Amino acid sequence: MEAPKSVNDQSCVFGQDTQISWKFSGIEKPQVARSFDGQPLPTNNRFQVTETGDETSTLSILQAELADQGVYTARAINAVGEAEATTKLNIVCIKPVIKADLNAALQATKGETMTLNIAVSGIPKPDIVWMRDNDELTPNDRIQVTILTHDVDIYTLTILNMQPEDQGEYSAKISNIGGSLQSNKCKVTISKSPVFVVKPTIQKVKQGETALFKTQIDECPPPKISWLLNGKELITKEGIQVQFDDTTGQANLSISNVDLQQHAGSITCRLEKPYGYQEETFQLAVLAAPIIITELPKEQEIVSGQDVTLKVVVRGSPRPSAQWFFKDRPIGTNNASIDEANDEYQLLIKQATVTQSEGTYQVVLKNEVGEVQSIPCLLTVLEPVKLTRVKPTSNIIDLGEGKAFDITVDLVWG
Known part of the structure; x- marks a missing residue:
C-alpha cells in the first residue's frame, strides 16, 4: 500500500473553512484512522470526514480556530500492510x-x-x-x-x-x-443651554425679616448668575448673600432685615451665556404695618361755605385702607380719595358749615399686618361778619364845625 507525501504543510485563515485530503493506493481498500497531535480526531460538528471511490479521504474543518492548529495524521491499514501521511495545519491571523x-x-x-x-x-x-x-x-x-x-x-x-x-x-x-x-x-x-429646573417664586415677607429665594438651574458648564433688584444688580454685602452650588445647580439669594422702601419690587435671576442671557423675574412683597409720615394738623380753620381737604401721608404694604371719622363717627367713602403716587390719603369737606362740618376729624389706616390712627384734627368754621347801620339814618350829614359826629352799627355773625 502506498501513501501520499508523508509530511506537508497547509495554511488556513482564522475563521475560514479548510480541507485536508489524503489519497492511499493499494490492492485492498484500506481502513483509515485519523488523529490530531497524536490524539484521536475530535468529534464535533466542525470536523467532517468524507471518502470517495478513488480512495481519497478528506477532513473538512469548518470555521478554523486557533486551537485547530497542529499536526493531522491519517493511517491506512489493509491486509498487506499500513501507511501513514501527516499534514501540519497553520492558522493564519490578521x-x-x-x-x-x-x-x-x-x-x-x-x-x-x-x-x-x-x-x-x-x-x-x-x-x-x-x-x-x-x-x-x-x-x-x-x-x-x-x-x-x-x-x-x-x-x-x-x-x-x-x-x-x-x-x-x-x-x-x-x-x-x-x-x-x-x-x-x-x-x-x-x-x-441654561434651563430653570425650579423657578423662583413670589415672596411675601414682613418688614425686618429675611427673604430667601431659591432656584435650581441645569446648565453645563455652570453659568454666571446675577441677581437684580428693580433692574439694579445686587452685590454681596452685609444683609445680602448669594450662593451657588455647581454640583446640584442650586442658587440662593438671601436678603435679611427687608425694608419696604429699599427692597420691595422686582427680583430677577439672570443666567449669562456667551451670546445673550436667560432670566426669570418675580416679586418681593414686603409686608409692613401702616406708619404715618405726615400727620393731620392739630387745628385748621376754614371760612363757612368754602371747601377744605384734610391730608395725611401713610406708608404700608399691602396698601392700607382708610376709615375717616367725624366726632368719633365713621364717614362714608364718597369724599375720601388716595393719591397713590405720593401715598397721600385725602378727605374733601365741601362747603363747610358750622353745624355740619365743625368738629374733630381723625383717620384709621389698616392692612393685614397692622393699623395706625392719626392724631385728631379740630376743624373750626368761621362765619363772615354783617354790619347794620343804626344811625344816622340819612346817607347825607351836615356837620357843624367843632361838633361831634357819631355812627352806630349792629354786628351780626353769619
Whole structure:
C-alpha cells in the first residue's frame, strides 16, 4: 500500500473553512484512522470526514480556530500492510486595522446620549477596551458597548444621560492574537443651554425679616448668575448673600432685615451665556404695618361755605385702607380719595358749615399686618361778619364845625 507525501504543510485563515485530503493506493481498500497531535480526531460538528471511490479521504474543518492548529495524521491499514501521511495545519491571523478612527473632538449635550464609533478589521475579530483618560470603562446600564458585524466591524460606545463627569479624552485599545493598536483620542466636552429646573417664586415677607429665594438651574458648564433688584444688580454685602452650588445647580439669594422702601419690587435671576442671557423675574412683597409720615394738623380753620381737604401721608404694604371719622363717627367713602403716587390719603369737606362740618376729624389706616390712627384734627368754621347801620339814618350829614359826629352799627355773625 502506498501513501501520499508523508509530511506537508497547509495554511488556513482564522475563521475560514479548510480541507485536508489524503489519497492511499493499494490492492485492498484500506481502513483509515485519523488523529490530531497524536490524539484521536475530535468529534464535533466542525470536523467532517468524507471518502470517495478513488480512495481519497478528506477532513473538512469548518470555521478554523486557533486551537485547530497542529499536526493531522491519517493511517491506512489493509491486509498487506499500513501507511501513514501527516499534514501540519497553520492558522493564519490578521492583526487589527482601524478603517475609521475617532474624531479629535466631540461636543456632547448634558442629559442626552453620546455615541462613539470605530471601524476595525482583523482576524480573529479584535477585542476592544474603551478608555476615558487613563481609566477603563466598564459597561453598565448607562455605558453600553456594541459590535455591528460587516465586512468591517463597527465598534460602538454609547453613554446615556451624559453628565459633566463624563468629560475627558476617550480612546480604544484594540487587539487580537495577531497584534494590538490604539485609536486616536477624542476630547469630549459637555454643554447645555441654561434651563430653570425650579423657578423662583413670589415672596411675601414682613418688614425686618429675611427673604430667601431659591432656584435650581441645569446648565453645563455652570453659568454666571446675577441677581437684580428693580433692574439694579445686587452685590454681596452685609444683609445680602448669594450662593451657588455647581454640583446640584442650586442658587440662593438671601436678603435679611427687608425694608419696604429699599427692597420691595422686582427680583430677577439672570443666567449669562456667551451670546445673550436667560432670566426669570418675580416679586418681593414686603409686608409692613401702616406708619404715618405726615400727620393731620392739630387745628385748621376754614371760612363757612368754602371747601377744605384734610391730608395725611401713610406708608404700608399691602396698601392700607382708610376709615375717616367725624366726632368719633365713621364717614362714608364718597369724599375720601388716595393719591397713590405720593401715598397721600385725602378727605374733601365741601362747603363747610358750622353745624355740619365743625368738629374733630381723625383717620384709621389698616392692612393685614397692622393699623395706625392719626392724631385728631379740630376743624373750626368761621362765619363772615354783617354790619347794620343804626344811625344816622340819612346817607347825607351836615356837620357843624367843632361838633361831634357819631355812627352806630349792629354786628351780626353769619
